[in-house]
Amino acid sequence: MNDRMPATRRATSSPLAVEVSDxxxxxxxAARTRVQAxxxxxxxxEPGIVFGMxxxxxxxxxxxxxxxxxLSTPTSGSARIDGVDVVAKPAEVRAHIGYVSQGASTDPLLTGTENLVLAGRLRGMSSTDARARASALLREFGLGDTTDRPVGKFSGGMRRRLDVAAALVHAPRVLFLDEPTTGLDPESRAAMWGEIRRLSAERAITVILTTHYLEEADxxxxxxxxxxxGTKVVGGSPDELKASLNGDALRVALVEPDADRVRRVAASVPGLRNVVVELQGTSGQLIARTDDASAAVAPAIAALEAAGIVFGAVSASRPSLDDVYLHYAGRSFDRSDAPAGQEQASGSEPANAVEKGQAA
Ligand SMILES: Nc1ncnc2c1ncn2[C@@H]1O[C@H](COP(=O)(O)OP(=O)(O)OP(=O)(O)O)[C@@H](O)[C@H]1O
Ligand SMILES: [Mg+2]
Structure with a gap:
C-alpha cells in the first residue's frame, strides 16, 4: 500500500538512534519570566528509520x-544519540550527527565543490579526502555538473540538496533535517523527498525530520x-495513528432506501461496523467504519446488489494525518500554525472533535 519500510521494533541490541528521557x-x-519549553x-x-517530529x-x-x-543543554533529563550522552560527550555526539538547519547553510559565493570541501575540512578531513568526498557527494545528489557554479546561482531545490550533502561529509549515522522542503516548489519538494527516502534506504541513516507539512510526514x-x-502527545507510524481513529469510512449513496433493510444488509458484510443510515428526503447515505475501506468496497457492493438495494456513488476514505493531528493535539493543524496569541484566543477544540464530526 505504501513504500515505507515498517518501523523495526527492538529486535537487536544495537543502541537506539535517539533516546530521550524526561x-x-x-x-x-523577559522580566524574569520563565518559559518551560x-x-x-x-x-x-529506532536506528535506520525516518522519524517525523x-x-x-x-x-x-x-x-x-x-x-x-x-547546541543547547537540557535543564534536566537525559538524551542519547547512538547510546552516547549529549551532555557528557558532546564532541562524540557531533561525530555521529549531521544537521541541516532551516535556512540555507552553504556559502552563496562559493561553488558546490568549495562548500563541500570546506565542510569536510571543518570536520577535520585532509584536503585530498575532502575533495574526493565532495565530488562523490555532488554526483550522488545529482549536482555533478554544477561543480564550478557559485551556489548563489543554484535553484532553491539544488541549494537544499547541497545543504543535505554538506551535512553528510563525515558520514553521520543520524541526520537532523529542520523543515527541509519549506519554500520549495512542488517539483523540488518531490526531489527532496526522493533523496530522503534514498538516504534512509541505501545508507541506513536515521533521519529526524521536523516538518510543518503533514503530507510530508505522512x-x-x-x-x-x-x-x-513541551510533551509528547502521541507517537506511532502514520498508519497506526490513522488506524487509532476507529478505522476508514465507507460511504454509499442510497436511492429511496428502506433504512432498516440497508442496515441489516450492511451489518452482514464482514468487516463493516458502526453502520449508520442517514436519510435526506427520498435519498440517503450508508456510512460504516472498517479497518480497510478499499477491501470492504467489493463485498459491500455485492451484498447491496444481491439484496436489490438501489445505490449510487460508493466512496472509501482513510483518516488523514490531519484527522490524527486534530484528534490528539486538540486543534487542527492549520489553526495550530497561527501565531500563538491568536491560537490561544480561539481556544482549543475537544480532543474527540474528530469522532464528534463523524457520523459513526
Ligand atoms: N532562547 C530562548 N529564550 C526564551 N524562550 C525560548 C527560547 N527559545 C525558545 N523559547 C520558547 O520555548 C518554547 C518552545 O520553542 P521552540 O522554538 O522549541 O518551538 P518550536 O516547536 O520549534 O516552534 P516553531 O514551530 O515555531 O519553530 C516557545 O515558547 C519559545 O518561545
Ligand atoms: Mg522551531
Missing part, C-alpha cells in the same frame, strides 16, 4: 533538536511524534 528545558524569558519529554527513535509553533521541536545536536516518516507544549 527532558525538561526552562528558558529565562520542554516538560518531561520522553521518546525513542510534528507540532504547532512553540511546541518545543527546535528546542529538542538543539539539545540533541549539542509520506516519508516510518514513525511520527506529535509534540505540544
Amino acid at each position: 527532558l525538561t528545558k526552562t528558558y529565562r524569558g 520542554l516538560r518531561g519529554l520522553t521518546f525513542q527513535v 510534528l507540532g504547532p509553533n512553540g511546541a518545543g521541536k527546535s528546542t529538542t533538536t538543539k539539545i540533541l545536536t549539542t 509520506r516519508l516518516a516510518d514513525d511520527i511524534m506529535i509534540i505540544d507544549r
Whole structure:
C-alpha cells in the first residue's frame, strides 16, 4: 500500500538512534519570566528509520533538536544519540550527527565543490579526502555538473540538496533535517523527498525530520511524534495513528432506501461496523467504519446488489494525518500554525472533535 519500510521494533541490541528521557528545558524569558519549553519529554527513535517530529509553533521541536545536536543543554533529563550522552560527550555526539538547519547553510559565493570541501575540512578531513568526498557527494545528489557554479546561482531545490550533502561529509549515522522542503516548489519538494527516502534506504541513516507539512510526514516518516507544549502527545507510524481513529469510512449513496433493510444488509458484510443510515428526503447515505475501506468496497457492493438495494456513488476514505493531528493535539493543524496569541484566543477544540464530526 505504501513504500515505507515498517518501523523495526527492538529486535537487536544495537543502541537506539535517539533516546530521550524526561527532558525538561526552562528558558529565562523577559522580566524574569520563565518559559518551560520542554516538560518531561520522553521518546525513542529506532536506528535506520525516518522519524517525523510534528507540532504547532512553540511546541518545543527546535528546542529538542538543539539539545540533541549539542547546541543547547537540557535543564534536566537525559538524551542519547547512538547510546552516547549529549551532555557528557558532546564532541562524540557531533561525530555521529549531521544537521541541516532551516535556512540555507552553504556559502552563496562559493561553488558546490568549495562548500563541500570546506565542510569536510571543518570536520577535520585532509584536503585530498575532502575533495574526493565532495565530488562523490555532488554526483550522488545529482549536482555533478554544477561543480564550478557559485551556489548563489543554484535553484532553491539544488541549494537544499547541497545543504543535505554538506551535512553528510563525515558520514553521520543520524541526520537532523529542520523543515527541509519549506519554500520549495512542488517539483523540488518531490526531489527532496526522493533523496530522503534514498538516504534512509541505501545508507541506513536515521533521519529526524521536523516538518510543518503533514503530507510530508505522512509520506516519508516510518514513525511520527506529535509534540505540544513541551510533551509528547502521541507517537506511532502514520498508519497506526490513522488506524487509532476507529478505522476508514465507507460511504454509499442510497436511492429511496428502506433504512432498516440497508442496515441489516450492511451489518452482514464482514468487516463493516458502526453502520449508520442517514436519510435526506427520498435519498440517503450508508456510512460504516472498517479497518480497510478499499477491501470492504467489493463485498459491500455485492451484498447491496444481491439484496436489490438501489445505490449510487460508493466512496472509501482513510483518516488523514490531519484527522490524527486534530484528534490528539486538540486543534487542527492549520489553526495550530497561527501565531500563538491568536491560537490561544480561539481556544482549543475537544480532543474527540474528530469522532464528534463523524457520523459513526
Ligand atoms: N532562547 C530562548 N529564550 C526564551 N524562550 C525560548 C527560547 N527559545 C525558545 N523559547 C520558547 O520555548 C518554547 C518552545 O520553542 P521552540 O522554538 O522549541 O518551538 P518550536 O516547536 O520549534 O516552534 P516553531 O514551530 O515555531 O519553530 C516557545 O515558547 C519559545 O518561545
Ligand atoms: Mg522551531
